[in-house]
Amino acid sequence: MGGLFGVGGAVVATPVLTSVFGTTQVVAQGLSLSLALPSTGVTLFTYAVHQHVNWWMGVPLAVGGLLSISWGVRLAHSLPERLLRGLFCGFLLLCALMLALESGGRL
Numbered sequence: 001m002g003g004l005f006g007v008g009g010a011v012v013a014t015p016v017l018t019s020v021f022g023t024t025q026v027v028a029q030g031l032s033l034s035l036a037l038p039s040t041g042v043t044l045f046t047y048a049v050h051q052h053v054n055w056w057m058g059v060p061l062a063v064g065g066l067l068s069i070s071w072g073v074r075l076a077h078s079l080p081e082r083l084l085r086g087l088f089c090g091f092l093l094l095c096a097l098m099l100a101l102e103s104g105g106r107l
Contacts, residue, residue: 010036014088025084026076 010032017028047053076084 011092018085025081025088029076029088 010029013032013035014025014028017023017031018025023031044053079087
């Protein structure tokens with residue numbers, strides 16, 4: 001998934017973990033992150049070797065992401081399960097919409 005779409009299996013794993021294995025949303029997100037770490041490192045290395053990484057943009061984005069992790073985890077643990085699932089679903093739908101609009105509606 002990471003090499004093909006630029007996202008790790010975490011995007012797929014979270015819904016599978018909640019619907020098939022019955023984990024809570026928070027647990028599924030945590031497990032998904034454990035899947036994402038090794039694959040993200042390998043994927044980043046591979047794209048970097050082929051010079052497809054904009055380090056000037058990526059490093060500041062990564063630093064901002066790292067600085068906001070504790071806030072996001074704290075927020076995820078404080079939200080009701082149903083709301084957290086809805087927000088995750090909404091996020092995926094928003095990403096899909098943005099990609100569709102970027103492609104000019106051509107899918």
